[in-house]
Amino acid sequence: MFAEKRAVTQATTFVGRVQAKDRVEVKARVTGYLEEILFKEGDVVAAGAPLYRIESGPFEAAVRQAEGEVLRAQGQLTNAMLQRQRSDELVKTGAQSVAVRDERVAAEQTAQGNLASAQAALQNARINLGYTQIMSPIAGRIGRSAVTKGNVVGPESGTLTTIVSVDPMYVLFPVSQREFLELQKEGQQTHTAANAAGLLVRLRFSDGSLYSEPGRINFxxxxxxxxxxxxxxxxxxxxxxxxLVDGQLLQAAVEQEKPVERILVPQAALIADQEGVYVFIVEDGKAAVRRVKVGGDSGPNAVIADGLKGGEQVVVEGLGSLRAGAPVQASPVASMTGG
Structure with missing residues (x-):
């Protein structure tokens, strides 16, 4: 059997975990009685879909009260402006002192400040009224509701429910420094997401089945x-x-998108001892030891990262009694398959 150069798609497998791209914990931003739950647990909801309805009556009343304060402040400002304008005319004719005119100016500015405060209070009241309708901030699958209709909810109630995005999903997996450096040495400069764009990720579930959609490294x-x-x-x-479900554990096999040329030998040719891995090759009719570095598997074959150049005649049978320098009678065997 000859060490064979062949274009293969080599994969390195890691343990990964699925993570939703977007995840939102829905919380109440105002306190009130929960009047209605507007979703079905486990369903996919659209962005902006109504989820909960909090009793709105008290907040509507607060808006009307704030609107009244704005009208009152507007009236006060109108009166203060008229008083200041009269003072301006009277000062010109000397019928009123400058000090009184200055008081009218200050009163007008105070009225302007009161109107601005009243308008801000009205805006805040309207915002709180809007918070009585809790909407979905993202599209995704919604989880179990932590509260039921009729309870008082508020900011202190914690998470009411959780929404996770569905498509696409993230898969995160740790890569050891050894594997990371090996990829770099092979020219796969994966220390940035841009350089890793040529790597595909194929997922395998715990039951051994393969997920149909390949992914790509983005970070x-x-x-x-x-x-x-x-x-x-x-x-x-x-x-x-x-x-794919958020939090799911599975295997992530990272492989190059395009096959690359590698040297392959049958797994049966590999021998391990205290110094590492080696194979027997045939040189001038005799067995010779070649130390090799294995760079992974490709079906029934081993990928040789270092130690062979390709074309060497490798011994795959009778290894138990073979010694370096022993004469070898070569006989053809079936060509390597797989990978």
Whole structure:
């Protein structure tokens, strides 16, 4: 069997976890009685869809009261402006002192400030009224409601429900420094998301089945986790049918989009000892040891990263009694398959 150069798509497998691209914890921003829950738990909701309705009566009354304060402040300002205008005319004729005119100016400015405060209070009252209708800020699948109709809810109630986006999804997985450096040495400069764009991510579920949609790496963390000596990598994966679920654990196989040429030998040719891995090759009719570095698997074959150039005749049978320098009678075997 000859060490064979062949274009293969090599994959490295990691343990990954699915994460929703967007995740929102829905909370009440005003306090009041919960009148209605407007969604079905587990459904997909659209952005802007109504979720909860809080009793609005007290907030509508607050708006009307604030509108009245604005009208009152407007009237006070109108009166203050007229008083100041009269003072301006009287000062010109000497019928009124400048000090009195200055008091009228100050009164007008105070009225302007009161109107601005009243308008701000009205705006705040209208905002609070709007908060009685709790809408979905994103499109996604909605979870279980933590409250039921008739309860008093407010900012202190915590999360009412959670919404997670469905399509696409993220898959995050840690890559060890050793694997990270090996990828760099092979020319796969994956230390940035832009350079990792040529890498595909294929997912496999816990039952062994393969997910149909491949993903692409879109982010590589800028720091190494000192506790685990790993770099966090994130891929974006289409999820049009909602098969992937937030928090799901699965296998993520990272592979190059285009096959690259590698040297392959059968797995049966590999021998391991205390110094590492080696194979027997045939040189001048005798067995010779070649130390090799294995760079992964490709079906039934091993990918040789270092130690062979390709074309060497590799021994795959009778290895148990073979020694370096022993004469070898070569005989053809079936060509390698797989990968």
């Amino acid at each position: 590589v963390d800028v720091t190494v986790n000192q506790a685990t000596d790993t770099v966090l990598v994130r891929a974006t994966v289409p999820n049009p049918k909602g098969v």
